[in-house]
Amino acid sequence: MKIAAAGSLESNDCYITVKESNDLQIEINSIVFDQFGNQIRKVIHDTLEELQITKIYVQCNDKGALDYTIKARLLTAIARMRGIHA
Amino acid sequence: MKNSLNRTIPNNGFLPYMGAFERIKANQRLCIPEVVSTNVDKLRQSIDVLFDEIPIVNGMTLSFHHHLRNGDYVLNMVTEVIKKRNLKNITIAPSAIFPIHAPLVELIEKENITKIYTNYMNGPVADAVSKGKLKELLVMDSHGGRPRAIESGELSIDVAFIAVPASDAFGNGNGIYGKSACGALGYAIADVKYAKNKIVITDYLVDKLDYIEIDGKYIDYVVKVDTIGDAKGIISGTTKPTKDPVQLKIAKDTAKLIEDLGYIKDGMSFQTGAGGTSLAVAEEMKKRMLNKHIKGSFASGGITSFLVEMQHLGLFERLYDVQCFDLEAVESYKSNPNHIPMNSSKYGNPYEVDPIVNQLDIVILGATEIDTSFNVNVTTDSHGRIIGGSGGHSDTAAGAKLTVITTNLIKSRMPIIKRNVTTITTPGETVDCVVTERGIAINPKRVDLLEKVKNTSLNIVTIDELLEIAHNITGVPNDIKSSDNMIGVIKYRDGSVIDTLYQMKGD
Amino acid sequence: MRRSLLFIPSNSPAMLQNADIFAADAIIFDLEDAVAITEKDAARILLDQYLNKFSLNQTEVIIRINSIDSEFGFDDLNKIVSDQIDTIMLPKASKEDLYILNEYLTKIELNKLLNKKIQVIPIIELASSIINLKEIASAPRVNGLLLGAEDLSTDLEVVRTEQGIEIQYARSVVVMYAKAFKIDAIDTPYINTKDEVGLVKDAQFASSLGMNAKACIHPNQIEVVNTVFSPSLKDVDHAKKVMMAYEQAQKEGKGAFSVDGKMVDKPIIERAKLLIKKAEKWGV
Numbered sequence: 001m002k003i004a005a006a007g008s009l010e011s012n013d014c015y016i017t018v019k020e021s022n023d024l025q026i027e028i029n030s031i032v033f034d035q036f037g038n039q040i041r042k043v044i045h046d047t048l049e050e051l052q053i054t055k056i057y058v059q060c061n062d063k064g065a066l067d068y069t070i071k072a073r074l075l076t077a078i079a080r081m082r083g084i085h086a
Numbered sequence: 087m088k089n090s091l092n093r094t095i096p097n098n099g100f101l102p103y104m105g106a107f108e109r110i111k112a113n114q115r116l117c118i119p120e121v122v123s124t125n126v127d128k129l130r131q132s133i134d135v136l137f138d139e140i141p142i143v144n145g146m147t148l149s150f151h152h153h154l155r156n157g158d159y160v161l162n163m164v165t166e167v168i169k170k171r172n173l174k175n176i177t178i179a180p181s182a183i184f185p186i187h188a189p190l191v192e193l194i195e196k197e198n199i200t201k202i203y204t205n206y207m208n209g210p211v212a213d214a215v216s217k218g219k220l221k222e223l224l225v226m227d228s229h230g231g232r233p234r235a236i237e238s239g240e241l242s243i244d245v246a247f248i249a250v251p252a253s254d255a256f257g258n259g260n261g262i263y264g265k266s267a268c269g270a271l272g273y274a275i276a277d278v279k280y281a282k283n284k285i286v287i288t289d290y291l292v293d294k295l296d297y298i299e300i301d302g303k304y305i306d307y308v309v310k311v312d313t314i315g316d317a318k319g320i321i322s323g324t325t326k327p328t329k330d331p332v333q334l335k336i337a338k339d340t341a342k343l344i345e346d347l348g349y350i351k352d353g354m355s356f357q358t359g360a361g362g363t364s365l366a367v368a369e370e371m372k373k374r375m376l377n378k379h380i381k382g383s384f385a386s387g388g389i390t391s392f393l394v395e396m397q398h399l400g401l402f403e404r405l406y407d408v409q410c411f412d413l414e415a416v417e418s419y420k421s422n423p424n425h426i427p428m429n430s431s432k433y434g435n436p437y438e439v440d441p442i443v444n445q446l447d448i449v450i451l452g453a454t455e456i457d458t459s460f461n462v463n464v465t466t467d468s469h470g471r472i473i474g475g476s477g478g479h480s481d482t483a484a485g486a487k488l489t490v491i492t493t494n495l496i497k498s499r500m501p502i503i504k505r506n507v508t509t510i511t512t513p514g515e516t517v518d519c520v521v522t523e524r525g526i527a528i529n530p531k532r533v534d535l536l537e538k539v540k541n542t543s544l545n546i547v548t549i550d551e552l553l554e555i556a557h558n559i560t561g562v563p564n565d566i567k568s569s570d571n572m573i574g575v576i577k578y579r580d581g582s583v584i585d586t587l588y589q590m591k592g593d
Numbered sequence: 594m595r596r597s598l599l600f601i602p603s604n605s606p607a608m609l610q611n612a613d614i615f616a617a618d619a620i621i622f623d624l625e626d627a628v629a630i631t632e633k634d635a636a637r638i639l640l641d642q643y644l645n646k647f648s649l650n651q652t653e654v655i656i657r658i659n660s661i662d663s664e665f666g667f668d669d670l671n672k673i674v675s676d677q678i679d680t681i682m683l684p685k686a687s688k689e690d691l692y693i694l695n696e697y698l699t700k701i702e703l704n705k706l707l708n709k710k711i712q713v714i715p716i717i718e719l720a721s722s723i724i725n726l727k728e729i730a731s732a733p734r735v736n737g738l739l740l741g742a743e744d745l746s747t748d749l750e751v752v753r754t755e756q757g758i759e760i761q762y763a764r765s766v767v768v769m770y771a772k773a774f775k776i777d778a779i780d781t782p783y784i785n786t787k788d789e790v791g792l793v794k795d796a797q798f799a800s801s802l803g804m805n806a807k808a809c810i811h812p813n814q815i816e817v818v819n820t821v822f823s824p825s826l827k828d829v830d831h832a833k834k835v836m837m838a839y840e841q842a843q844k845e846g847k848g849a850f851s852v853d854g855k856m857v858d859k860p861i862i863e864r865a866k867l868l869i870k871k872a873e874k875w876g877v
Binding site for chain 3: 331332334335338523524543559
Binding site: 006007010011012013065066067068069071072073075076079080 | 605606607610634635638639641642643645646647
């Protein structure tokens with residue numbers, strides 16, 4: 001099972017774990033879930049779409065990361081999962 | 087019912103806020119007679135016996151001060167007795183509630199305690215109240231509004247429990263001696279004068295005191311206990327100045343703003359808090375005052391070692407002290423004749439002839455939220471959880487000639503600026519400037535200040551621009567809808583209701 | 594023309610997104626020493642995303658890439674070089690590295706159709722760099738030299754001290770070559786971030802040797818560095834005097850003239866012009 005992670009649990013960062021999967025599953029845990037939960041989900045969705053990934057498990061443990069950080073950590077985790085140098 | 091800030095307030099007998107100064111101008115000061123004791127033999131064995139003697143029964147209002155902060159044992163001692171006797175419908179009126187007071191939660195849940203009147207709360211008790219566990223409405227007041235309520239009879243206290251670090255058998259006491267020394271006892275004075283029954287609780291009984299801050303003539307009973315509080319918890323009020331580069335920038339810009347506005351001059355007076363950013367601001371003010379050889383008139387508030395040092399350096403003539411935050415402040419209070427006690431009424435009661443807050447030139451305050459009308463929230467977080475309260479916030483903001491709020495613009499993706507704050511603690515008309523790391527906003531009402539900063543190198547923007555800057559970085563947050571269940575009211579210092587507290591959703 | 598250059602670790606979102614609020618003339622986004630080896634990929638992507646989202650307006654954007662001898666250097670260049678950045682800072686710079694870097698940057702500029710020519714600041718932190726300063730300072734794209742005293746001391750096998758006698762020569766020779774080739778001489782950062790008095794002394798000393806800028810490793814150092822390396826009001830007034838006298842002399846057809854009893858010739862006029870330019874840029 002290919003699995004990888006990127007980021008951290010520091011303030012303003014997020015820790016993203018990705019795993020190969022048979023379907024699309026996105027789990028979000030955020031300290032600002034009420035205010036930005038849908039926004040976080042959108043960033044993850046949009047990034048997956050850019051990469052044309054339709055099947056993957058993504059877990060995002062967020063400590064107030066801005067959109068660019070969420071996207072970056074997701075891209076990094078996926079690259080690590082694929083064993084590719086960014 | 088809506089008040090003048092368009093906030094809904096409960097209908098049952100509350101006066102709506104109608105402006106920061108209108109009610110005060112329109113009304114007279116109201117004072118019930120002081121209550122002097124006729125007791126001669128005041129020493130008692132325990133708190134428990136007094137519950138029989140007075141007696142303390144269901145439905146009574148019991149008050150406490152918070153000079154022992156998160157090291158206080160006294161409120162919990164009384165809580166124990168209430169629990170043991172299973173008294174019901176008790177109102178407690180501590181001037182502040184801290185995490186150490188967690189035992190209250192059980193009594194709230196079991197309706198031993200059904201009402202709370204306080205100026206500040208955080209921790210388990212605040213959480214419990216935020217979740218709707220308190221039977222009656224919570225009343226949150228300010229440090230200046232509480233003595234107003236007590237002296238007018240609005241907050242009628244049956245029994246005041248006064249923790250006093252050093253006391254004689256007659257009830258004369260002070261806060262400067264003993265193992266639980268905490269310095270000034272400014273928040274206790276109104277209770278001492280006007281409560282129906284006054285009990286001093288001390289851990290240091292002496293024959294005679296050279297300095298008296300609590301006048302024994304008002305005291306009915308004196309109880310000696312082992313310890314009234316944890317010294318570490320009492321004296322740990324002051325943090326260190328922040329090292330965070332963003333907050334340091336805010337502190338530097340704040341001092342520069344104050345200077346550019348022309349407020350750094352001889353005779354100036356100044357108040358700031360005890361937190362990391364406040365101390366950094368004090369540090370920057372100190373540098374500028376030393377540079378310009380300024381002699382200020384006074385610094386006030388809760389006094390920290392930093393303010394004591396500034397006074398030693400000759401930067402202030404006097405210190406007006408309502409509470410001491412650390413050991414150095416206590417020592418200075420003890421020995422320095424220019425370190426002067428200030429009871430909470432003299433500090434901020436809007437009906438005092440010339441309260442200290444009205445004499446203040448500059449006050450530097452914090453915020454959990456600010457809105458585009460400059461209203462400030464220091465009571466709740468954006469979920470509606472109670473995490474503080476006015477304390478002296480709304481009093482100093484109303485009185486000071488220059489009110490500056492210092493805050494990060496964004497904290498962990500959350501913009502501190504919103505269209506409408508969750509809870510209004512301090513009204514925007516009393517707030518002059520907001521200093522953030524990405525810009526400084528000045529209340530458009532202060533045309534005089536806007537004129538003065540025309541040529542400054544500081545980044546002056548409008549409050550709406552600040553909101554936009556924040557949203558460009560974080561995205562626009564979803565509004566969190568509060569529940570409809572009213573759990574408390576925020577009183578303005580004149581006794582009117584400026585906003586309502588609602589039960590937190592979920593959990 | 595810089596005074597202060599602030600190092601920011603590229604793998605820290607909190608630091609990245611606050612980089613722009615400090616008054617540094619340049620930000621050095623660090624992909625090298627500030628980033629753990631296991632996080633080089635994460636830092637690169639995070640920095641790339643950050644630069645796409647945030648514009649730093651007037652502030653110069655410098656990227657300290659990993660050495661091009663390492664496995665990371667070229668990956669850094671491939672990802673990061675874009676119109677969003679101004680300058681590449683090259684660690685352990687050698688003349689060969691600079692040659693390779695120049696070629697590689699030209700290729701990227703063409704491939705990515707960049708609208709600018711990326712500049713380079715080599716870090717002088719090896720004895721071999723010191724003895725090759727002529728080639729390094731004159732290499733294409735180079736518009737400044739940064740002295741890296743900590744690594745240089747290691748290379749010299751000496752202890753790094755507060756006085757700095759062990760890097761005295763290095764400071765002077767970097768200044769010499771920088772001035773000869775009319776590029777910035779940037780002093781090594783002052784390591785003790787809690788000692789403001791020490792920072793002032795160190796910065797003033799560097800300035801007196803001819804350094805015209807200093808790297809900062811903490812935002813709290815920027816104000817001091819900007820002040821030390823800005824022209825003083827007195828200097829600016831004198832420079833304006835010189836320029837006024839020059840214009841007057843020109844009008845009168847005079848070749849030589851004096852200001853305050855001293856003869857003014859071409860170098861002094863050039864210095865005055867540059868000083869006024871700096872003063873205007875930095876609001877003195």
